[in-house]
Amino acid sequence: xSRPTYQNPLIERYSSKEMTYIFSPDNKFITWRKLxxxxxxxxxxxxxxxxxxxxxxxxxxxDHINYDVAIQRxxxxxxxxxxxxxxxxxxxxxxxxxxxxxxxxxxxxxNTDVIVMRDALKLIKVKMVNLFxxxxxxxxxxxxxxxxxxxxxxxxxxxxxGKRATLWLHDLLMDxxxxxxxxxxxxxxxxxxTTGTQASFYNLFNNNHEKVKELxxxxxxxxxxxxxxxxxxxxxSRKLDNEVLAILSGIAQSLHKMTNxxxxxxxxxxxxxxxxxxxxGSSAMAYKRNPMRSERIASLARYVMASTQNTAMTVSxxxxxxxxxxxxxxxxxxxxxxxxxxxILDIAINVSNGLVVYEKMIQQHISxxxxxxxxxxxxxxxxxxxxxxxxxxxxxxxHSMEAAKQVKIEGKSNxxxxxxxxxxxxxxxxxxxxxxxxxxxxxxxxxxQVVDFLKEYIYPIVNANRDLIGIEVDxxx
Numbered sequence: 001x002s003r004p005t006y007q008n009p010l011i012e013r014y015s016s017k018e019m020t021y022i023f024s025p026d027n028k029f030i031t032w033r034k035l036x037x038x039x040x041x042x043x044x045x046x047x048x049x050x051x052x053x054x055x056x057x058x059x060x061x062x063d064h065i066n067y068d069v070a071i072q073r074x075x076x077x078x079x080x081x082x083x084x085x086x087x088x089x090x091x092x093x094x095x096x097x098x099x100x101x102x103x104x105x106x107x108x109x110x111n112t113d114v115i116v117m118r119d120a121l122k123l124i125k126v127k128m129v130n131l132f133x134x135x136x137x138x139x140x141x142x143x144x145x146x147x148x149x150x151x152x153x154x155x156x157x158x159x160x161x162g163k164r165a166t167l168w169l170h171d172l173l174m175d176x177x178x179x180x181x182x183x184x185x186x187x188x189x190x191x192x193x194t195t196g197t198q199a200s201f202y203n204l205f206n207n208n209h210e211k212v213k214e215l216x217x218x219x220x221x222x223x224x225x226x227x228x229x230x231x232x233x234x235x236x237s238r239k240l241d242n243e244v245l246a247i248l249s250g251i252a253q254s255l256h257k258m259t260n261x262x263x264x265x266x267x268x269x270x271x272x273x274x275x276x277x278x279x280x281g282s283s284a285m286a287y288k289r290n291p292m293r294s295e296r297i298a299s300l301a302r303y304v305m306a307s308t309q310n311t312a313m314t315v316s317x318x319x320x321x322x323x324x325x326x327x328x329x330x331x332x333x334x335x336x337x338x339x340x341x342x343x344i345l346d347i348a349i350n351v352s353n354g355l356v357v358y359e360k361m362i363q364q365h366i367s368x369x370x371x372x373x374x375x376x377x378x379x380x381x382x383x384x385x386x387x388x389x390x391x392x393x394x395x396x397x398x399h400s401m402e403a404a405k406q407v408k409i410e411g412k413s414n415x416x417x418x419x420x421x422x423x424x425x426x427x428x429x430x431x432x433x434x435x436x437x438x439x440x441x442x443x444x445x446x447x448x449q450v451v452d453f454l455k456e457y458i459y460p461i462v463n464a465n466r467d468l469i470g471i472e473v474d475x476x477x
Contacts, residue, residue: 010336013477014300014343022120023335026065031115032084032108033062035223036099039191042218043101046211048204054095061091081105102200103191106235106322110189113334114236115223117244118186120338121179124251127345128176129465132169134352136458139165142357143450146439147270148365155369158439161271161357163446166453168261171254173457178247189236190216190228195321233321241334242311248341249308252301255344259294259301262351266291269361274354293351293475300340307337346473353473366439368407371416372400377436378420378428385427395425 011020021027037058044050066087074083082105089096100107143162148155191212193200198212205211220228229236265271266289275289310333314326375396383389403416420426421433428436462469 008336010339010343014296015339016342016346018123019120019339019342022116022123023338025067027116028112029065029070029084030063031112032081033058033065033088035108035111035219036088037062038219038222039101039103039107040095040098041222042215043098043204045218046205046215048101050098050101051094054092054098057092057095058088058099061088064091066091079105081108084108102193102204104194104200104234106189107191110236111223113330114186114188114225114240117240117334117338118183120342121183121186121244121247124248124338124341124345125176125179125183125465126468126471127342127349128172128179128251129462129468130471131172131345131349131352132176132458133462133469134349135165135169135172136454136462138162138352138355139169139450139454143447144440145357145359145362146366146443147362148369153264155373157373157444158366158370158442158446160443160446160450161362162450163443164261166450168254168258169458170453171257172251173461175247175250175254176461178250182244182247185227186225187227187229187236188220188223188225189232191219192216192229192232192234195234196232233318235318235322235326238311238315238318238326238330241330242308242315245304245308245311245333245337248337249305251341252304252344255348256298256301256305258348259291259297259351262294262355263291263298266294268365270358270365272356272358273351274356293347297344297347297351300344304337304340304344307333307340347475349471349473350475363439368414370437370439370442371403371414373442374437375400375416377441378426378433381432381436382426382428387425387427392425395423396420399423 037055040050040058041055044052044055065084069090070080070083070087073086074080077083077086081100085100088099092099139162141162142165143160145161146158147161147164149157149159149164191201192198198216201212201215202209205215216228220226262271262273266273272289273291273293310329314329317323318326379389379392379396382392399416399419403414403419406412407414417433417437421428421430
């Protein structure tokens with residue numbers, strides 16, 4: 001099929017159909033019409049000369065956008081809102097005169113943006129709960145499996161595979177808490193008029209302050225909100241956009257860090273992301289199993305993180321009650337940040353649900369490093385057997401240097417434990433050394449930390465949102 005024009009990759013390749021619909025023209029313009037209906041209904045209920053017949057006409061034509069009329073009208077007027085008022089009026093001749101009564105463009109534009117962002121955040125919440133469920137299962141399954149810890153990407157004390165995964169999950173928990181907080185405090189712009197003073201509505205209701213306030217409450221309730229911005233200019237404060245994108249950026253940061261870890265672990269051959277039977281890792285190197293899904297998450301996450309700079313600049317450059325240099329920018333940055341976040345969550349669910357753990361390789365890496373870490377325990381046990389601490393300490397130092405030479409210079413396996421076993425001064429049997437070298441002795445409270453963390457923080461979220469679990473993730477590419 002020929003595609004002569006640019007196709008947005010977020011729509012074509014990455015984002016889900018649910019998220020792309022939320023930001024679709026149909027959803028946008030149907031929401032405009034819902035707002036016009038809510039305004040007209042509220043005005044009628046409060047005594048303005050609007051009939052049931054007019055309201056029913058508006059409702060009957062709500063979902064059938066006559067785009068051809070609106071597009072042609074916008075070419076003439078260069079004004080999208082008034083073009084859609086005109087188009088709606090063409091379909092609703094009886095209600096034509098009361099559509100958008102007392103309102104300015106931001107009534108439909110800004111209120112719709114708030115509604116769309118709220119709905120998009122709810123979808124992000126669904127994806128996060130499903131990711132929590134998958135990652136929690138992984139953490140629990142591998143809570144006891146020792147693995148080599150790294151600080152500065154240098155071998156450090158042991159942890160467990162499940163405990164390491166809780167670090168990823170905890171970052172996402174912080175993001176989820178911010179998401180829940182933001183959803184709880186979302187406010188509709190409301191009915192504020194051209195500069196936020198509500199002057200037009202004040203006139204419509206014969207200078208009755210209380211009726212204007214009641215009108216705003218009625219419209220908000222009809223649109224599913226119990227709060228509106230207490231004050232605005234013509235638009236709601238663009239700080240809302242920045243706050244919302246900061247949440248998306250937080251999710252992107254967490255998943256970027258998680259997939260960085262997975263990419264390194266795949267290079268170490270300890271854990272791999274799913275690799276399908278017919279998947280090709282490289283066009284040249286047929287043997288390769290590249291972590292392409294984790295890399296895609298990192299790539300899209302970087303885009304989301306960069307988007308917050310955009311919204312911050314928009315907040316800072318708004319003049320007085322309104323300036324239009326935000327409009328074209330927001331049409332791009334808000335949908336694309338949400339679609340990219342939606343995509344990385346889908347990929348993260350897919351990856352987390354199919355992680356392959358190579359326990360033998362993990363054990364091999366532990367075996368290469370654990371003898372050095374176990375020397376303190378070995379020293380204490382040898383002293384219990386009657387050895388001299390100072391003499392044994394020096395012997396361990398010498399043996400360790402020789403073993404390190406074997407590993408680093410000669411490329412051989414770590415033979416430190418064998419050297420100690422063969423040194424009569426330590427007076428330790430192979431069985432005693434094997435017991436001291438059990439990796440489970442070196443993970444501290446890692447397994448218990450996993451259990452406590454899941455029980456106290458993650459399972460309550462999963463259980464409270466059980467009805468959201470079970471979405472099917474279908475990656476397009």
